[in-house]
Amino acid sequence: MRVVIAEDSVLLREGLVRLLADARIETVATAGDGESLPGLVAEHAPDLVIVDVRMPPTFTDEGLRAALAVRERRPGTPILVLSQYVEERYATDLIGGGTEGVGYLLKERIADVAEFIDAVRRIAAGGTVIDPEVIGQLLGRRRGDDPLEALTPREHEVLGLMAQGRSNGAIAADLVVSDGAVEKHISNIFLKLGLQPTQKGHRRVMAVLAYLGRADT
Known part of the structure; x- marks a missing residue:
């Protein structure tokens, strides 16, 4: 490199x-x-x-x-x-x-x-x-009408780790859960943020952008 x-x-x-x-x-x-x-x-x-x-x-x-x-x-x-x-x-x-x-x-x-x-x-x-400190501050100032408010605490954790660039396997290891559980959480995150499989753009990227306050969801 x-x-x-x-x-x-x-x-x-x-x-x-x-x-x-x-x-x-x-x-x-x-x-x-x-x-x-x-x-x-x-x-x-x-x-x-x-x-x-x-x-x-x-x-x-x-x-x-x-x-x-x-x-x-x-x-x-x-x-x-x-x-x-x-x-x-x-x-x-x-x-x-x-x-x-x-x-x-x-x-x-x-x-x-x-x-x-x-x-x-x-x-x-x-x-x-x-x-993680940037993510924590962004999360702390979310408005009540923000779609991210619909996420559960665990889904917030998963999305935060996604924003840090963690793979599904790394997220599972960090949270001490199965890969399947992580996949389910991510699917729920996409659903709650209105990110459909047919929507243009990479849903994982769009979810992270929404988390960081830059996406129009």
Whole structure:
């Protein structure tokens, strides 16, 4: 796997390079700002881009805008956005362009190296990984008329794990239930969100978008 990293903190940037190298993941280029990221991606065509949200010169959303520019110029490029704090808008802006190969994690997750490397590999393979704290905040502010209110607590758990990019088997293992039980929960989620088998678009993706407040359900 080949990776491009955009992170203004030299210490964190070099730490990521070493951490990835230990997992046999090659960093082909690095940047200390968001402006140069699209050019580096065009030059190296990496399997994954890791980018900090807040970068020079204003330290607001330069990294996110660079990530969106990469996805616009090279659709399907897997992107992992790192953030110091939970910022829901950045997560929903990123995932609004499609959930395949997208990740949004708090920087503190890097400390759990095994989990972080697993997330990196899943995103590069086309999966979706959204930080549990972001999901928790989004869930906590749902309106009473939201269709997600019809879901049971267990269905909320399943959909939350789907938003983190977990497969059915991984969800079953996390919840200590059978694969069949997970499939039943997912079917109920689709039904309650009005996502029919014949509806255009991938129902799993559309369910995650609804969960993150970006889909018109």
